[in-house]
Amino acid sequence: MLSKRVIACLDVRDGKLAKSVKFVDTKDIGDPVQKAREYYEDGLDELVFYDITASSDARSIMLDVVERVAEQVFIPLSVGGGVRSVGDATDLRLAGAEKINVNSAAVQRPALISECADAIGNQNIVLSMDIRRVTISEQVPSGYEIVINGGRKPMGIDALWWAIEGERLGAGELVVNSIDADGTRDGYELTLTSLIARAVRIPVIASGGAGKPEHLYDVLTAGAADAALVASMVHYGDYRVSGLKQYLHDRHVKIRMSW
Amino acid sequence: MNATAAIVDYDAGNLRSVQRACHEVGLQAQIVGDPDALRAASRVIFPGVGAAGSAMQSLKRRGLDAALKEVIARGTPTLGICLGLQISLEYSEENDTTTLGLFPGKVRRFALTDPNLKVPHMGWNEVRGVRAHPLLAGLTAGDEFYYVHSYFPDPADRSLVYAVSDYEQEFACALGKDNYFATQFHPEKSGRVGLRLLAAFSTWSGTC
Numbered sequence: 003m004l005s006k007r008v009i010a011c012l013d014v015r016d017g018k019l020a021k022s023v024k025f026v027d028t029k030d031i032g033d034p035v036q037k038a039r040e041y042y043e044d045g046l047d048e049l050v051f052y053d054i055t056a057s058s059d060a061r062s063i064m065l066d067v068v069e070r071v072a073e074q075v076f077i078p079l080s081v082g083g084g085v086r087s088v089g090d091a092t093d094l095r096l097a098g099a100e101k102i103n104v105n106s107a108a109v110q111r112p113a114l115i116s117e118c119a120d121a122i123g124n125q126n127i128v129l130s131m132d133i134r135r136v137t138i139s140e141q142v143p144s145g146y147e148i149v150i151n152g153g154r155k156p157m158g159i160d161a162l163w164w165a166i167e168g169e170r171l172g173a174g175e176l177v178v179n180s181i182d183a184d185g186t187r188d189g190y191e192l193t194l195t196s197l198i199a200r201a202v203r204i205p206v207i208a209s210g211g212a213g214k215p216e217h218l219y220d221v222l223t224a225g226a227a228d229a230a231l232v233a234s235m236v237h238y239g240d241y242r243v244s245g246l247k248q249y250l251h252d253r254h255v256k257i258r259m260s261w
Numbered sequence: 262m263n264a265t266a267a268i269v270d271y272d273a274g275n276l277r278s279v280q281r282a283c284h285e286v287g288l289q290a291q292i293v294g295d296p297d298a299l300r301a302a303s304r305v306i307f308p309g310v311g312a313a314g315s316a317m318q319s320l321k322r323r324g325l326d327a328a329l330k331e332v333i334a335r336g337t338p339t340l341g342i343c344l345g346l347q348i349s350l351e352y353s354e355e356n357d358t359t360t361l362g363l364f365p366g367k368v369r370r371f372a373l374t375d376p377n378l379k380v381p382h383m384g385w386n387e388v389r390g391v392r393a394h395p396l397l398a399g400l401t402a403g404d405e406f407y408y409v410h411s412y413f414p415d416p417a418d419r420s421l422v423y424a425v426s427d428y429e430q431e432f433a434c435a436l437g438k439d440n441y442f443a444t445q446f447h448p449e450k451s452g453r454v455g456l457r458l459l460a461a462f463s464t465w466s467g468t469c
Contacts, residue, residue: 003427004384005405042452047385076282078407078450095275100450123274123310125381125409174381203379228384258385258405261452 005258006222007047007229008247009207010236012037014083015055017063019237032237035070041236042075044243045261049075050103050177050231053083054152061090065097072098082130086114088121095122103177105130106150109157109164112171119172128207129173133161133194134181146194153181165198176202177231179209187213187235190221199226207231215241215249222255264463267302269329270294271319273344274310282449286456288463296328304462305329305337307443309344310409313368314356316348326361333363333441338467340396340459341443346436347412349443355412364436364443366416373429381411386426388434388446394423394469396442396461397435404454406434406446414445440467 012034013020019032038049051071053064061084068081081094082103091102102122108114108129118127132153138145146161165176178198180191190211199206205228208221218230235241250257266283268276270292283290283306290306293299307329309316320326333339341349348360353368360368371380385405390397413432416422423442424435434445442462448455 004382004386007384072278073281074285076285076450076456077452096277098278098281100275100278125383174383205379205383228379260401260403260405260454 003256004228005047005256006227006250007207008218008243008250008257009048009050009080009229009231010041010046010243011050011052011209011231011233012237013052013054013233014064014067015053017067020054034067035074037237038071038075041243042077045247045258046077046243047258048078048080048229050080050082051099052103053081055083061093065093068094068097068099080128082128085118088117091118091122091127095126101126101128101175103128103130105132108168109148109150109159112167115168115171115173119174123174124172125174127173128175128177129165129168130177130179131161131164131168132179132181135191135194144197146197149181153184161194162197162201165202169202169204173204175205175207177207177209178227180211183211184209185234186211189213189217190225190227190230192220192225195221195225195227199228205229215246218246219250219253219255222250264288264304265302266290266304266306266463267293267299268306268308269299269325269345271309271316271323271325273316273319274308276308279306279308279342279449282456282459283463286460286463288459294323294325296324299325299328300332302332302337305332305339306342306462307339307345307349308342309348311344312355313344313348313353313358313360313412316344317358317360320348330361330363336440336467338462338465339441340462341441342449343410343445343447346414346443346445347410349436349441350414350416353412363441364414364416364421364438365418366414368412369415370412371428375429378429381409382413382428383409385451386428386446388424388426390424392423394435394437394442395465396437396458397423398461399457400424400454406444406448406451406455408446410445437469439469
C-alpha cells in the first residue's frame with residue numbers, strides 16, 4: 003500500500019530560504035539548495051518550494067534555485083508561488099519541478115487549473131489553498147474561507163466548495179493550508195483537513211501548524227491527510243526528518259523507512 | 262570511458278529528470294528524438310509520462326517505434342520507465358490503444374473497490390522482487406519506489422514479471438525479457454534505491 007508522505011516546505015525569497023510566521027515577519031534561515039540536499043539525504047519523501055518573492059526578477063532567481071536543487075535531489079519536487087500561466091508552469095517543469103502548485107491566480111481565474119492540467123497532466127498540478135476559519139454564513143457554509151495573496155485578501159469563497167471545484171477542474175492534489183494554525187506550532191487544523199480530505203478523491207497534503215511529531219500522527223490518522231507538510235520544526239533543527247518518520251513508523255503509520 | 266545512453270524523446274513528459282539522475286550515477290545520457298540517432302545508441306532509456314494514445318502517435322510520427330523495436334531486437338540494453346513500460350505491451354485500455362507489443366499482455370485501468378484509495382496511484386510503495394534480475398540487485402525488503410500512474414501492466418506471461426507492488430490488488434511493476442527491462446515506478450524520483458537501479462543499468466550487459 004502507499005506510504006504516507008512527509009513533505010518539507012521551503013519558502014524562498016530572493017533565492018534564500020525564509021519561513022513565515024502567520025505570513026508576516028519572514029526571516030532568512032539559509033541556503034535552499036543545501037537544505038534540500040540535507041533533507042533528501044535524511045529520508046524526505048517530497049520537497050515543496052514556495053516562491054514568496056513579489057519582485058519581477060524573482061522568476062529567474064527561482065528557476066535557478068529549482069535547477070540547482072533538481073541536479074542533486076532525486077525525489078519529487080513541487081514548486082509554487084506566483085504561477086499565473088501555463089508558460090510559468092512549463093518553465094518550472096523544464097527547470098526540474100515535477101509538480102506545479104497554483105494558488106491565488108487559480109482563485110482569480112479557475113481555468114488556470116484545467117489549462118495546466120491539460121499541459122502537464124492532472125497528477126502534476128497541485129491546488130494550494132490558504133484557508134481561515136470564519137463565522138458560518140450563507141456564502142461560506144463550511145465556516146472556512148479562501149484567502150489569497152499570501153493571506154492578505156479574503157475572497158468570500160467557501161473552502162470546501164473550492165476544494166471540490168479544484169478537483170473537478172483537474173487538480174491532482176490539494177494542499178490545505180490553515181492560516182490560523184500556520185506558524186503556531188500548536189498542531190494542524192484537523193477539522194478542516196479531514197473535512198476536505200473526506201470530500202475529494204485526490205490526495206490531500208496538510209499544511210500549517212506542525213510543531214511536534216504527534217501533530218503529524220494526528221493529521222495522518224484522524225485528519226485523514228495523505229501527506230504532512232513540515233517547515234519550521236525541521237528548518238530550525240528542533241527535529242530531523244528521519245526522526246519524524248521513525249516516530250510515525252513506531253506508531254504504525256505506513257511510512258517509507260528505507261532510503 | 263563513461264557509459265552513455267540515449268533517452269528516447271517523443272514528447273512524453275519531463276526527460277531531463279531522467280537525464281539528471283543518469284548523470285548522478287555516471288551515465289552520460291543524451292536526449293534523442295531522431296530514429297537514426299536512436300539506432301546508433303549503445304544503451305537506451307525509454308521513459309514517458311502522459312497518455313498512451315498520444316504517445317503512440319508521437320512515436321510513429323517520428324519513426325521511433327520501428328527504431329526502438331530494432332535496437333531492442335538487436336540486443337541493446339534498454340530500460341523502460343512508466344509510460345515507456347505501458348506502451349511496450351500489446352494493448353492499453355487508455356485511449357483504446359494498440360501499443361508496441363514488446364511484451365505480451367495489456368495495460369488496464371485500476372478499478373478499486375475501496376473508496377479511500379485514490380487514482381492515480383501516486384506516492385511511495387514497496388516493490389517486492391519475485392525473481393532475481395541484475396537491475397534489481399540490492400533490492401531489500403521494505404524498499405519503496407515512487408509511482409504516478411492510473412493504469413497498470415497485466416502481462417500475459419507471468420515469467421516476465423520480476424517485481425510486484427500492492428494497490429488493493431497485486432500488480433506487476435517490473436517486467437523483463439532478455440535485454441529489455443521496464444519499471445512502472447520512477448527510479449529517477451525514488452532516491453537512493455532508484456539511483457542504485459540506474460547505476461546497475463549503466464553497466465548492464467543486457468543478459469539476465
